[in-house]
Amino acid sequence: MRAYFIFRILNMAGKPKLYYFNGRGKMESIRWLLATVGVEFEEVFLEKREQYEALLKERALLFQQVPMVEIDGMKLVQSKAILQYIARKHNLYGKDLKESVLIDMYVEGTTDLMELFMSHPFLLPEDKEKNIELIIEKAKKRYFPVYEKVLQDHGENFLVGNKLSSADVQLLEAILMVEEKSADILSEFPLLQAFKERISKIPTIKAFLQPGSKRKHQPDDTYVATVREVLRMY
Structure with missing residues (x-):
C-alpha cells in the first residue's frame, strides 16, 4: 500500500x-x-x-x-x-519519414483553418460575421474537400497509415469547431461524417x-x- x-x-x-x-x-x-x-x-x-x-x-x-x-x-x-x-x-507521428511528413502537411493545413477561429474573438463586432462566413467558406471549399478525398483515396479509417495519428486528432478538433458555427457543415462530406463518429468513439477522446x-x-x-x-x- x-x-x-x-x-x-x-x-x-x-x-x-x-x-x-x-x-x-x-x-x-x-x-x-x-x-x-x-x-x-x-x-x-x-x-x-x-x-x-x-x-x-x-x-x-x-x-x-x-x-x-x-x-x-x-x-x-x-x-x-x-x-x-x-x-x-x-507514437502518433507515423511509422516512417514519409508518414511523418504527411502528418505534418495535414496538421499544418488544419492549423491554417483553426487560426481563423483563434483571431475571431479579437475582431471588431462588425468584422466577426464576415469572419464566420470566411471560416465556413474555406472549410467547405478548401479544407474539408481535401480531407474527404484523402480518406477516399487512402481507403483506411485514418488519414495516414492504418492507425491514429496527431493529424486525425487535430482534424476532429477542427471539425467540431466549424460545426459550432455551421451545424450541417459535413452534409456534403459523408466520409468526414463517418470519420468524425469513428474518432469521437476512441475512449480517451470520448472522455475528453x-x-x-x-x-x-x-x-x-x-x-x-x-x-x-x-x-x-x-
Whole structure:
C-alpha cells in the first residue's frame, strides 16, 4: 500500500504543466493531444500581467510567448514543436519519414483553418460575421474537400497509415469547431461524417468530449479581456 502511494505521488509530480489562459487558443490542440494519449496534466491559468512578467523574469519563455508546457524536465514553447514532441513520444507521428511528413502537411493545413477561429474573438463586432462566413467558406471549399478525398483515396479509417495519428486528432478538433458555427457543415462530406463518429468513439477522446473535462468552451468576453490585459494588447 505504501509503495502504491509513493508511486501516485511521483506520478502526480511528473504531470505536464500547461501555462496559458483559461481558454482555447494555441493551447487547445495540446490539451487534445495529451488527453488522447491518456496523459493527465495540470494547468496554470494566466490571469494577471504579473504572472506573465514572472515567467519572463524566470526566462521560462524562450521567445517571450505562451503557450508553454513543462514536460519531461523541459520548458517547451512554440505550439508546433510541443505537438510534435507529444506525437513522437506517444507514437502518433507515423511509422516512417514519409508518414511523418504527411502528418505534418495535414496538421499544418488544419492549423491554417483553426487560426481563423483563434483571431475571431479579437475582431471588431462588425468584422466577426464576415469572419464566420470566411471560416465556413474555406472549410467547405478548401479544407474539408481535401480531407474527404484523402480518406477516399487512402481507403483506411485514418488519414495516414492504418492507425491514429496527431493529424486525425487535430482534424476532429477542427471539425467540431466549424460545426459550432455551421451545424450541417459535413452534409456534403459523408466520409468526414463517418470519420468524425469513428474518432469521437476512441475512449480517451470520448472522455475528453464529455462535460467536466479540461476541454475549453468557445472564447467569451472574459477570455478576450484577460488575454488583452496579460499581454497588453490594446
